[in-house]
Amino acid sequence: MLPPLPTAMHRRAFLTRSTSPARPASHRHAALVADLTPYAGPWTPTQAAHLVRRTHFGASRQDVVSALVAGSAGAAASALVNKAASRPLPDAPGWAGTITSDNGLNTLRVYEWQRAWYTEMAAGGLREKLALLWHDHFATGHEVYRHAAFAVEYLTFLREHAVGPFRPLLQGIGTRPAMLRFLDNEQNEAGNLNENYAREILELFSMGLIAPDGSPNYTQGEIVEAARALTGWTIDDANVRARFQGSRYDNGLKTIFGRRGRWDHDDLVDLIFEERGASVAHFLAGKLYAWFVHPVPNAGVVAALADVLVQTGFDVPAALKALLSSAHFHDPSVVGARLKTPMELLVGLQRELGLTPSQDVLEQFREVSESLGQEVLNPPSVEGWPGYDDPLEYRAWVTTGTIPERRGISEAAIFGDGPFPEVDPLPLVEQLSDRFDPYRLTRDLAAHLLAVPLTDAAADELAEQTVLDGVPMSYTREERQGFWTEIVVSSEPIARDRLRQLLAALVNLPEYQLV
Structure with missing residues (x-):
């Protein structure tokens, strides 16, 4: 017999627990192929998500699926570049x-124009990534x-x-x-x-x-x-x-x-x-x-x-197609080897969680981006932001000073703090996974949010600390799954709360800061 359904978890108590990341969140840059040989390996959701994360601000489920159904690295890269080239300009x-x-x-x-750019970054894909690249390159403030x-x-x-x-x-x-x-x-x-x-x-x-x-x-x-x-x-x-x-x-x-x-x-x-x-x-x-x-x-x-x-x-499109479809770009040592910029973090939150931010939320993003070191339309100097291409300073995006704010804005977006509406995680879970399987949905959410995959053991541990919190460890795996199914069926508010705790645990992992 299953125990009584527990009340909602205490958010701060959970967030102070330790979790077990899959591996240290360090930079690994030793790609094996040192030319533009086309990638000929398997084309799976992992490769498609890597392509989308690097060419967009965060990876929405829809964009990953679109890249995946292209069928190959070359076809997906060409489709992304061609789509960016044909995207209409937003209204001034x-x-x-x-x-x-x-x-x-x-x-x-x-401020209005900055907020409008955040909105276009979420929708504009590679075109807006390149617009930001050129803003950094031809910097003005x-x-x-x-x-x-x-x-x-x-x-x-x-x-x-x-x-x-x-x-x-x-x-x-x-x-x-x-x-x-x-x-x-x-x-x-x-x-x-x-x-x-x-x-x-x-x-x-x-x-x-x-x-x-x-x-x-x-x-x-x-x-x-x-x-x-x-x-x-x-x-x-x-x-x-x-x-x-x-x-x-x-x-x-x-x-x-x-x-x-x-x-x-x-x-x-x-x-x-x-x-x-x-x-x-x-x-x-x-x-x-x-x-x-x-x-x-x-x-x-x-x-x-x-x-x-x-x-x-x-021709920049031709160069991008060659680079983004190369074996070098898709080498495992490149995946998750870069720190997220503030824009990738903030706009990525919108896209990954399926948010439609209000003007108040966009203003919050604008203020946070400034304190995280990337106020668009106002880079620190004519050299742009050193975190992009300075081999000595690229780690400057993530410091002991910015980590708490990065985590704080991510949690606020999940739990509905300040101007944010509280995230309803059930639609996201239903897009990605089986809402009744706590272990599978944890792995699928981790794959959606993290460039660096969790091991199955780490994902299972995370499930047991969040959605399965309070279930006796003496229970079998099947009994734990039954416990979760009963929560989902009989008490969706508790299920939503536990899923928010899971999302918060994932965005607090070191791996979430990588792209």
């Missing part, structure tokens, strides 16, 4: 074409350029070119009002040079300091000559657009990369690709590798990816 806010001198109103508009309308124009440009050739991105980013103001190129004029943008278009935006062969890509003299080529651009604030003024342009001869001419902004970009194409390809390949694989580069894969970029005219 009604105020997007105007600026305001009211600082308070401007701040509220920035609203605290410098001040106008919310500039933020809309800037992000819209990144979205328009997110899934396409790299050249139009580099060609157009310099004449965005946000960039002109952020790096002071609006102040750059003949006879009164400002070298900021000239330096960054070479060092951070296109090729880096050092070529693949170890030689310098450019000299200080070429920075000065590039700055001369970039003169003449100002901002028409009222109409939120750049404007070229010939009277401010230096029309003299300039020598850049050994070529002499009356070069202007567009000529400089052409020279970068024509004279330093190999360096641009290697630099861009490293950026793509850091975002989609790991911040510590694999030289062989980066070199192979650079070759793809050169051969395809710097």
Whole structure:
């Protein structure tokens, strides 16, 4: 005979218990295949979920199933990239074409646009992942350029070119009002040079300091000559657009990369690709590798990816298809080898738990993202966020200071604290598993939420500490399952509470911080 059904578990008492993770949550980066050989192994939910987690913000059940039914790594990668390329742009806010001198109103508009981006990240898949990549790469911050309308124009440009050739991105980013103001190129004029943008278009935006062969890509003299080529651009604030003024342009001869001419902004970009194409390809390949694989580069894969970029005219979709369908990308050492960024954590919570967040919840995410170190539209410097591609600093996303807040926001989303509605876990369980089997549903929820799988023993232990809490250990496995079935049938509120405890246990595991 089964014991009486217990009352709801005490949340804090449970969360202070220790759990047994499957393995230490450490970075493992020793992939075996150091090129872009296509993946030819089994195409299972594990591989499909890995692809979705790395190309989206969290893995919804629907997206994993879509990747799985594609049938292979190559087909799934191509489908994801093609879908991203064809996704319509979201509507701009009604105020997007105007600026305001009211600082308070401007701040509220920035917050509105940030919240709108969180919503689009949840729906926009790879297109929004790439838009954020380019935001990190071509970094600007609203605290410098001040106008919310500039933020809309800037992000819209990144979205328009997110899934396409790299050249139009580099060609157009310099004449965005946000960039002109952020790096002071609006102040750059003949006879009164400002070298900021000239330096960054070479060092951070296109090729880096050092070529693949170890030689310098450019000299200080070429920075000065590039700055001369970039003169003449100002901002028409009222109409939120750049404007070229010939009277401010230096029309003299300039020598850049050994070529002499009356070069202007567009000529400089052409020279970068024509004279330093190999360096641009290697630099861009490293950026793509850091975002989609790991911040510590694999030289062989980066070199192979650079070759793809050169051969395809710097076509980012072609490079992504090759990378995301490679055996290297799907090597077990790559799965779960990267720390979640704040955006992957926060937007991932929405997608993984099936939340439809209110504006109050989105504002909570906005505030938490800032304290976790990733306020979108306001990166810490022109170098973007170091956690993405700095081999020495990528662990900075997760520290003893940020772990409590990461766990706190995850628990709040589950238990309905603050602006969050309480999660109803039963629909999620029914999507993923058998609601009447406590052991299977624990394993399936773990597979849904964790990039690093739990062992069966660890999952069973977790089930017994949460959904089966209070069941005597002397009971057989079948008797424990019967106990859980009786709870589900006769007391759904208790079942929901216990499932929330299980979800909380999973998001508190170290493995939940990995992707």
